[in-house]
Amino acid sequence: MKDKLSAHQETIAILSQQKDAQIKLYKTQEDKELDKFIELENKVKVLDNIVYKTGQSVQTMNMLNNKCRTSFAKPEFLNKAQRANPHLYDIGCYNDNLALMLAPDTDEVIRL
Template sequence: MYNDFKKSQAELKRRNDVEYASKVEIDCAKAKGDLISYKMESQKSFNKYTHTINDLNQTISEMKKNLSAHQETISILSQQKEAQIKLYKTREDKELDKVVALENKVKFLDNIIYKTDQLVQTMNMLNNKCRTSFAKLEFLKKAQRANPRLYDIGCYNDNLALMLAPESDEVIHLEKESRSKLSDLIRLFDYDKLNNLYDLFVPQREKSS
């Protein structure tokens, strides 16, 4: 009996060991399966994240290229802007120079006109003086016939017209020449003496008349 009992315990123990081992094997296989599944899922996630990171890197690279292109465009536009500013500044300076030159020319011509007006007034006064300095009108007519240019205000007006020419040196020269001629004329002719001469040499026929 005892021997049978021993045998039964040994057989039971053997069976228990086999069942335990089977259970362990099953658990191990299950763990391995879970590990493989986890690795597969992790690999999928890793691939997904890797793809996402690659996409992001590509997007960043494209954005950098676009940024570089925009920066280059901004640099070109800035250079063009500076060039336009310099061009407009140069044009503005030239226009201002033209304005200053025109203003100076206007002042110069205004001065000529002012001097011309004064000279015209002087000539008119002299012309009137020539007419009024003779005792008789026929003396004036004889003097005009003897020297018509002296009593012709038109010849002086021609010189005055020349004085309005745009060349400043020529204008100044003509003005000095005209004033010199005018001074010579004024110094050369003494109208009182001329009147006396006419009184002395009046023909007898005119005296009797």
């Protein structure tokens, strides 16, 4: 009877050790998965910022583009309108005025 009792106690001790080992293994795997998840979230944030900044850059480039789209369906009508009123379609003068408006009023020179 004592032999059976000691055998059962050994079995219980072995099973409790296996249980503790499984719990530790599960916790380490869970920690690794959480670390991976946090790392992927950070990568997503960085990539979202890149996409957002790229979109802003494209929008800025489109705003600064010299070629403006007109409402004319055919280029022949645009050419006819340009010949009739050339000063209305001179975009260069508007860009020069814009550059003058955005220029600082001080005499400081920026040196690179």
